[in-house]
Amino acid sequence: MQEEDRNRYNILIDRGTEVFERERNNVSILKDRSMTFIGIILATLSISLPLVLFLRQIGLQFSNVDYILLSLFCLFSVISLVISYLLIIPTKSEDLEIFKQKRFDELRIMSEQTLLSDFLSHLKKSYEYNVSKYNNLIRWFEIALCSFFIATITFISFVIKNLIWG
DSSP states (O other), rough: HHHHHHHHHHHHHHHHHHHHHHHHHHHHHHHHHHHHHHHHHHHHHHHHHHHHHHHHHHTTOHHHHHHHEEEEEEEEHHHHHHHHHHHHHHOOOOOOOOOHHHHHHHHHSSOHHHHHHHHHHHHHHHHHHHHHHHHHHHHHHHHHHHHHHHHHHHHHHHHHHHOOOO
């Protein structure tokens, strides 16, 4: 019977650690996507702004609506860029504290049942903290995406206005 319990505990610990690591990987992937998104935003800005300067140089006169559209484009692009930059800054995640000397000494004297309960409760607490942080990061990433889409639509409106109604 004790061998069955030990196997069940090992399975619980393995699954818990797997879920914990998967959440940590999700945060890492989100940070990679934010880096890629920053590159896209910078590329868009580096193509759009010289185009605007070229249009001014060839003699196109901008109306007040054009200035408003360009201002909105720049504003939403910068908002998206700043949010994306903030997402790639390393943030603290909750880890299991089992190897700090004081905590390790406490864990060594516990029985298997108490150790498992302690481990699982700390694993759950850490997981819930990290999931909450990940969901918050995802929400901000979605805001950055929406801001960038608004900026892109604004710039497309500027181009269409000047090509069709120029």
